[in-house]
Amino acid sequence: MSGEKRRYVSVEEQELRRLKEQESRLRSVQQDLPERLNAVREQARREFQQRLAPLEQRAQQQEKETQKLRSNLADLEKDTQKRLQQQRQEFQTAVRESENRQQQALQRETSRLESAMRQGFEQQRSEYLRITSEQRQEYTRLIAQQDQKFTQLIAQERQARERGQQILQQQIDRVVTDIAQEKQRKAKIAEDLLADVETIWSQINRDYQHQRFAPGRLADLHRGLEIARNNIQAGVTEAAIATTQQTYLDLADLRLELEQKEQEWLLFYNAAWEDLKSLITEVQANRECEIEVGQGNEAEKFKLEVDYWVNGRLSQYEQQLNDLESQLKAGESTLTTEQVKELGEKIAALQPILGEIVEQAKLAILGSQLRVEIADKVVEVLESLGYTLVNPNSDAVYEGDDQRNSYVVKVKNIAGDEVVTVISPEKEFGSNVVSINSFSETIVDETATQQNAKAIFDALSEEGVQGDSPVECNQQAKIEYQNLEEVKRRQVGKQTGM
Structure with a gap:
């Protein structure tokens, strides 16, 4: 038997500011x-x-x-x-x-x-x-x-x-x-x-x-x-x-x-x-940037492939610029003053967008890290309830082995019951869907799974990750996430969340 507990969560505004500003700095590699x-x-x-x-x-x-x-x-x-x-x-x-x-x-x-x-x-x-x-x-x-x-x-x-x-x-x-x-x-x-x-x-x-x-x-x-x-x-x-x-x-x-x-x-x-x-x-x-998360000795640095984290948006932006370059170059002997002024205005309008793209990449990697932190907190709660990570190196994966996608972690208790938690990004930075899936060869204790879910969401709330909706209860768990090796190999579309 199996079941799912699902809830939309988001990071509190104060915590969002901390993630964006106080403990994350973005620098050019070049x-x-x-x-x-x-x-x-x-x-x-x-x-x-x-x-x-x-x-x-x-x-x-x-x-x-x-x-x-x-x-x-x-x-x-x-x-x-x-x-x-x-x-x-x-x-x-x-x-x-x-x-x-x-x-x-x-x-x-x-x-x-x-x-x-x-x-x-x-x-x-x-x-x-x-x-x-x-x-x-x-x-x-x-x-x-x-x-x-x-x-x-x-x-x-x-x-x-x-x-x-x-x-x-x-x-x-x-x-x-x-x-x-x-x-x-x-x-x-x-x-x-x-x-x-x-x-x-x-x-x-x-x-x-x-x-x-x-x-x-x-x-x-x-x-x-x-x-x-x-x-x-x-x-x-x-x-x-x-x-x-x-x-x-x-x-x-x-x-x-x-x-x-x-x-x-x-x-x-x-x-x-x-x-x-x-x-x-x-x-x-700025195709590559470096992001530093945390402060002092605890700070971690990540190299950021900007185009990867924005799903190719940087390449599209660069192509826009290359198209304008071709227009200017080809039109050197034909463009009128008004046409040149219009191209200049287009270029000026495009100048701030690079900052937006790199900021989007920064938020995407922070969002990816946030999903890992949420998963860690979930595992911590479940471990207190008798579950363990059987193999830490393989029981936590990104879907499709892509850090932009959902983060999936699985724990198991001594009776062989499994809980697979899927943290999926939403469009807005700091928002995720947390899906807690219980798998058991015997009848699933609905009261126990509800208590587990409550303990998890209460713990997340204490960490500044608030629930945005009531907990949804579904009789069927997401079976497609039970085998993490398959989840890792799965070919999926890129998520749009940060």
Whole structure:
């Protein structure tokens, strides 16, 4: 005959706090994480400088082509190139100064991060996220600074263009007595102006990522050039000059906009890339952690395979990061600023999750230890009632030989009666189901089994493990747990409890 006594139990809140905080500390096994993160940031800095290099090469090419312009736009373009060159130099100087500030901060932060790692994983994560936040503020300051610089540059450009328009108008208004000569002179002005503006249009088409940052705008402006050419062919030179001049003004505005958007994109992209690579590095460094349970000489240390204890959640998380890395890498020449910002926001949203995953692993191993402690208390009570562990090495096992699963222990008395206790985890940390199964070749004494169960649950209550429900009594015990060798070999799904 057999029977089961079953009850849901949970650890008191005070005991939970003790398990989580007072007597359990989590640390990274990899102590070189600060050096790894510094290496990632240094690599990101070098890659950023490589992305800036084409800006300077573009400027040199445009400067050469400006010397070949035929109209009064040549002087305007030379002055524009000087102002753009100054802006680019100021931008690169600002980037270098920001990098220097970050590098100096990293030297200070390395010691703080190392100290936080010694204190525990929670402090490490808090320090890491603070450092990341400060670095993002550097990029935010840079973006705001560039917005201000371009506002000033646009104002200077418009003033210069107004002066250029006045000079051009003076050339057009110059009095010529010969009508044929007048017509020929205006046609020459129109043709030279159109040729120069077509050159500038071609430069923007060739050198800038206009379809990414201002889709369709450049194509729209080409229609103005076509209208001007038709006007020249029709002999309407003044209309051609006006149309070409307006097209140039629009092209100049577009070029400044593209310069600004490209620099802004570079800042957002580099920030997202650095954040992501740092987070991937941190994940790789924390695949294993060490948990210390207890204090002083009684403290025990356990090495923690994080992915194992969270049922593969760390691998899934890392795959998310790898997918984002692939998107950033593949989209370096196609992603818009908004798309990069969205990816950056996704990365920022994922940053705290690593801490949650490692904390989940910590609670899982503590929960596993708690099931052993509950089993020990049950055995202690049953031993006082005449039961013993026949073979301590084989009469207590994890189901499926998996520490995340139920813990099963069996005791036997002199009459051959067996009691098998199954402690199964629930979803919430500290909650378990305790199932006490009695097996006997004779009739099971229901009164005795109830008394045994009461003694067990009373003892657990004294240890801070309270019953959450009345004791359930079932006539049939769980026969599938009687043979512990089979329980150990059993292929079972992973439990979801902590």
